[in-house]
């Protein structure tokens with residue numbers, strides 16, 4: 163806490179900052195908060211965080227943060243006044259969201275790469291959230307700015323965000339042993355609401371990779387695998403998948419829309435009692451991973467809405483009106499080209515994301531596939547290993563390798579490692595001529611003689627993938 167006078171000045175300046183940037187994307191997502199914290203100090207965030215009547219919710223995880231946050235915002239804002247910020251991963255962005263004022267709940271996305279590049283403990287102390295939400299935790303980049311980032315450390319940084327919470331609710335993915343483990347450890351302190359799949363209609367296509375028990379380190383035994391390390395699992399030490407409070411109980415794939423049933427019974431923090439619900443709805447054909455984002459956001463919504471009687475109606479209304487536009491810029495989607503070819507394209511930075519993209523495209527593939535793959539950078543060999551495993555599963559008839567990040571040399575090296583295994587070609591488009599790279603990739607799609615094309619891998623989501631997507635869609639008009 164800081165003195166009242168300094169806080170008032172800082173808030174005034176923060177609001178002034180909002181006027182300057184007009185809150186339009188880019189700088190607008192963090193500049194006012196930066197100015198506020200600069201004048202008021204980090205401690206001022208503690209004062210600001212007390213403004214929403216019910217408190218704030220922070221959403222974190224490796225994948226799914228932005229979509230889960232966006233959906234949560236859509237759901238909660240039907241029932242109450244909220245302030246929010248998403249697609250930005252800093253304390254400045256949280257402060258910017260809180261500066262809006264006059265809200266009952268704050269909803270914020272917060273990404274944590276490790277202790278060096280995030281301050282999860284400080285954020286928890288200052289924002290003092292009533293909800294911390296874990297989407298899923300997978301291996302990410304193993305090296306950031308030249309520093310090795312072991313998975314254990316990454317997991318510990320994520321855990322830190324809820325470690326000292328003494329009130330509120332932790333929301334965790336039950337199907338993900340890492341987020342479930344964080345939840346299990348919090349059950350002694352506060353309420354934990356889990357979400358997960360309860361259906362036979364979702365089956366993973368990738369080779370089972372051993373997943374270590376987060377409690378004892380032995381290999382987990384899976385009776386079901388839904389997606390990568392997500393499934394139904396148990397360990398001889400006693401650790402097992404917790405029973406989800408919110409479940410996806412039915413899933414039917416139709417070409418345009420997917421039909422789902424969601425059932426739940428959760429502890430609602432705002433009204434301090436248990437609430438139950440069940441609804442059927444339809445959503446865009448946006449991939450299994452987005453069904454996790456649907457049940458994650460439903461759980462957050464049901465846990466914090468001050469009007470639990472509206473859950474079924476609001477959820478149906480929000481989900482059934484969703485279109486592909488819900489996806490953040492640059493993310494993977496399947497597009498039908500004018501010539502009838504199908505292309506699945508978008509970012510797939512880490513191993514988990516690339517597999518998820520392939521899973522998304524898989525149901526549509528009915529013939530030979532061309533895979534246009536963009537590689538990771540120097541020091542990201544583990545990401546490449548994960549990507550390679552995914553490429554092997556899809557067995558492309560033709561593989562094109564392109565540098566996804568800065569180093570063309572390392573891309574060539576990755577290519578050399580796989581060129582004998584696949585019918586492969588290498589296109590060394592340089593990083594500093596991004597326009598050339600983007601045009602080159604679009605031309606490859608145009609000239610492809612395959613009916614099914616996958617174009618995914620590493621690369622900046624807005625600077626590269628979103629531009630490619632726009633260009634391809636424009637050419638389609």
Ligand SMILES: [Zn+2]
Nearest residue numbers: 375378397399
């Ligand atoms: Zn164990």
